[in-house]
Amino acid sequence: MTTQRNDPHFRPIGEYAEAQDKNDDEVGKPIEEIESLCMRCGEQGVTRLLPTYIPYFKEVIVMSFSCPHCGERNSEIQSAGEIQPKGCIYTIHVTNKKDLDRQLIKSEFCTLSVPELELQIPAKRGQITTIEGVLNDTLRDLELDQPLRKHMQPEVYEKIESICDRLREILGEHRVDEEAAPEEGATESGTMRSLGPVGARHEENEGADTRQFRPFKLGLDDPSGNSFVEYTGPIESGGGADNKWSKRDYPRTKEQNILLGLLADPDAPNKPADAVGGGGLSKELGETEFENEEIFSFAGTCSSCNAPIQTLMKKVNIPYFKDIVIMSTNCDRCGYRDNEVKSGSAISETGRKLTLQVNDSEDLSRDILKSDTAGLSIPEIDLHLAPGTLGGRFTTLEGLLQSVYDELYEKVLMRGDSAKVGDVNKFEGFLGKLKRAISAEACPFTLILDDPLANSYIQNPYAPDEDEQLKVETYERTFEQNEELGLNDIKVEGYEQEDGKKADEAPAPAASVP
Structure with a gap:
């Protein structure tokens, strides 16, 4: 993020201090003072404004208000730069x-x-x-x-x-x-x-540094x-x-852009969602030219606080892959959120193993779909995630690795006293490797996504041409994999005849004796 060092209105505080020592009038007066109304006593106070910039950040305006009549004080900071794109x-x-x-x-x-x-x-x-x-x-x-x-x-x-x-x-x-x-600063009701x-007053614990x-x-x-x-x-x-x-x-949502004043609040109300469907854009009404733009809503209960919530579902087609279903749940009462991705197609007859050679930061921006049955591994940093970890995710490669980082940090390093010092230090070293992979400092490295149901996907930016960095392998599932997925017990052909045969072979009920 760049800063305008030549802007005469936004200079570092160090330059203002040097100018005051040298009586340099070219730099100008660092602080502007204006009279302001005190909201506490109604008298006139003074607001001081200091336009400056924070190195490696951006231009800001530091404001401080003080009232000599009632002692009210207040300070805040406002950004003097433009609102960021994201x-x-x-x-x-x-x-x-x-x-x-x-x-x-x-x-x-x-x-x-x-x-x-x-x-x-x-x-x-x-x-x-x-x-x-x-x-x-x-x-x-x-x-x-x-x-x-x-x-x-x-x-x-x-x-x-x-x-x-x-x-x-x-x-x-x-x-x-x-x-x-x-004591000093205490009231009659207590301290x-x-x-x-x-005049803030607080008491520190003895030995606070060793707590x-x-x-x-x-x-x-x-x-x-x-x-x-x-x-x-x-x-x-x-x-x-x-x-x-x-x-x-x-990227900001429409509501956030309205909050920031970047968009005007539309006069027309949004189309409400029905109990079993609605919302999104309708192709029949001419609102869109594409299919799968309808958002379905289903009533349910929050798994955290049992409050009534709505689960939103939308079918999305990934080019050169298949249809998927994105589900989103948001509880307004307790703030619980859950996002999940499911396959919208039939079960594949074979599994699929995707191997991506990540060479630079551009590869980290590839879209990636990791289903809840896929395992993920990066051999260079000894990262191996079992199938089911993180659930189903549709994000970028960088976003997926960041989710892995957050999950591992919270579950391992946030345990406090229960974690051993040696194990924590060893795991911090591993997280350092993962952080360098997220920032592309560990490139090149290999990402392996193994999905026995073939419901995972890594974007090919050269599609429909072949991607030299992406290797796709299909394989037959083993009996153990089918057993874990529950496919060995599924019978989709001839089950009607089998059920009829069992009904014919069933013994007749015994006659009751009066």
Whole structure:
């Protein structure tokens, strides 16, 4: 990502500081001050604006408001650059206290989540802070109304207090007893941990540096693409050398473009989906020229919270392959999501083994369909996944490897104290190899996709011509493979005669004796 170093309005803070020391008027005044209305007391306060840019990121405007009448303070950051072509998702695996010091830039459209705490911070205002700073602000906001909740909503108080205890454990702090004697900054009803950004008060645990640290995952989802999380390693790697840091770009949905103001909200309402079908585009009404554009909806229950949900299904044709069925489930109540891909054709008579030679980053952008019966392996990095791992996925090769990385990291390295140090270090080395494969630094390497049902697919960009990097082998399934798939017990021919024969041979019922 480039920055405009010659732009006189966006200079690094270091240049402003040097200009002030040398009394250089060419650089200009670094901070602009304007009068602003204080929303707390209604008097006039002062907002200070500093246009600058963050190296290796982009131009930003840092804003700070202060009111001399009531002491109200507020600060935020806004992006001064353009909205990025795609949204971004950052995933940070925080495994020790040092990771809390990573710098974090959050735009006003960014949503933060911590799955281990079932905590989600909605998009609000832009910030430039650290991971520890975000958790501190969250803890302060949650504690603010806890004394009132304790008497008015005891059940809600207990749930929020459990989250606060986990945050205190991460930050190395302990709860201040509400029955303690009033001290500086305390109220008559008890003692608060924090009184806001000015005069904040908290107590740290003794021996916080040597405490047991339970790992957790922090996720940032920003449809504008203007958020950022610091990574370790050389700048040239772009985060590829940091095994705890990952970034994934994604195309925005229509709703997200409307939220960002890139699209106008259409006046016409969307066509509702029926109970058994509907939605999508209709060929009969002239909305599309293609088949398989209809989206079917089926009612069901959420496997996580048992709330009523809708499962969406759509048939898709992959050129030079076969039809597949994509199923998507999304629960609005608990946030549970599930995506799955199934074959829309008959069972193949033979299995298929696909071997792809990955030479550069362009090969990582190939579309790939991995069915739930396919096994995946990369011999160069000792990666071997049994059939059924990850389920059915239709994504790119890079996206599939990233999913493997996330699954392995969460299931192996996020176990905390139960994991042995030697095993964790060994597995971190393996994840480093996988991360280099995702960033194409480990190229060339070989990807093998073995599917006994031949329902997997790797895109051939030269189709219908042959792809020299992709080798396709068909083979007869063994008896054991058919047994695992349940094909040995399937009888599709002559079963009507067999059932009729069994009915004729059945003995007549015995006569009842009065």
